[in-house]
Amino acid sequence: MFFYYTIIFVGVNTKLIFVNKELELKKLNQEIRKCRSCGLGKDRKNTVPGEGPANAKIMVIGQAPGALEDKTGRPFVGRAGRFLDELLKIAGIKREKVFITSIVKCFPPKNRKPSEEEIEKDLPYLKKQIEIINPEKFILLGELAFSVFFPGKKLKDFRGKWLKKDKKDYFISYHPAAGIRFVKFKKIIEKDFKKIGKL
Helix, strand or coil, X not given: CHHHHHHHHHHHHHHHHHXXXXXXXXXXXXXXXXXXXXXXXXXXXXXXCCECCCCCXXXXXXXXXXXXXXXXXXXXXXXXXXXXXXXXXHHCCCHHHCEEEECCCCCCHHHCCCCHHHHHHHHHHHHHHHHHHCCCEEEEEXXXXXHHHCCCCCHHHCCCCEEEECCEEEEEECCHXXXXXXXXXXXXXXXXXXXXXXX
């Protein structure tokens, strides 16, 4: 009987933790939407905080939203996003099971690389997302996402590999946008995601 009640208590407690995480994420999303701390806030149509379950075990992190993401407010919905969907299928991962976001939460004009100031202003939001969700594994897409977590290292030296840092696992690959532009990179990225599936 004691065991039965323990199961009920754990189930209720887990549900409460999940609900609290969802509320914290919603509150953070509202904070991001109000943000005007850097120049990106002036011209954006929508902020793109990210999406996925509050208890996701895997977090996928890219560079910054594109034009379609800016229009819809959702991450990875353009051509790179469709390729990411294919890659997740290759790895045997359901998109709805992972939390997808980016280093910068607003669209940089003309799809340029975010500036150091823009990265610095937005990084606390990403750190807070990680704190709330507490994922076990990360998939870092592209040089910028990699350099934020592993400063001083080069992506090419670690691409297709798992790295461990602070008891978390990080898988490194090129950004899906590179795979759209170049067939060579497309094949490399697909090969990388097959490795994730095997593990």
